[in-house]
Amino acid sequence: MLSNVKAVLFDLDGTLVDSMSMWKDIDVAYLQKFHLPVPKTLQQDIEGLSMYQTAVYFKKTFGIPDSLDEIQNTWNEMAYEAYTCTVPLKPAVKEFLDFLKEKNIPCGIATSNSRVLTEAILKAHQIEKYFSAVVTGDEVTKGKPDPQVYLTAAKKLQVEPEACLVFEDIPFGIMSGKQAGMTVCAVEDVYSMKDREEKMRLADFYIKSYEELL
Template structure:
């Protein structure tokens, strides 16, 4: 899996941290303020969108009067406490990040979330120092499944797309990595359990835990 890999790039939510449950809870609470129930298809429709793109979607679909910045600010306030106190790392993630550092393999984050929340959870979990390049889809023209964010992070790390291994938890993210010309490992997540077979077909590899990753380059 790690043969000829010079950089490992991670999505955040559902990939490095177990947080996808949180966003559904926030969507339910936020829409409830306006008298709406969460549509069953909504999570699928916003999959891969950046925080900014999702705010546009909510504003247009539900005729929300708040500005886009106000919508994002509200979501961030709702999420900040959960990220700090309730969201855990995925099994084996910390150990894998430490190992990558030991091996001299570069690392980056390519998230659809907002940068403030990304930095909040990375610092809360004590793993910020292990991630060299942290960027979000709000910084590029198109969110996932477009390859923009993965190409951006690879460029900041000074590596070629074919030298990158991506970890993702949902089909749109997997497609973003593949569209960037990178190898992709799908990560098991309860939130996307109903998409497991689709994820396996799209990705080059599939893991339930980072502990499963062969450490071919591990020094004795």
């Protein structure tokens, strides 16, 4: 898998950290504040969107009176404690990052999440030192499956897209990496188990744990 790879790019939520189910709970709690029901298709509708795009979706779909900045700030506040105190890394993440460092393979993050929460959880787990480039949803105009976030990360690392290996946990993320011209490894995650076959079809590789790569 790592043959001819000059850089490794990671999604964050569901790929490096176990946080996807928490976001579903936040969406429910947020809509409850406005006494609004949660549509059955909500998670499917917002999958892959940046936080800004999700705020636009919420405002238009549910008629939220708050500004887009206020919506995003509320979500950041709701998630911040969990990101700094309770959201865990997926098994063997640190060991795999150490392995890549030993191989002198630079790493980057390409996430739809906010800069505030991304930096918070990297610092909480003391893994920020492993990443030479961090691109968040705050910095791109198009969410996944558009390749913009991955192309931006590759550019920051000064590595051609075809020499990058991507780790992703959801179909839209896998599509984003593939559309960027990168090799993609799908990562198993409880939240996306329903999409397991689709993930295996879309990706070049599939792992249940980073332990398989050590």
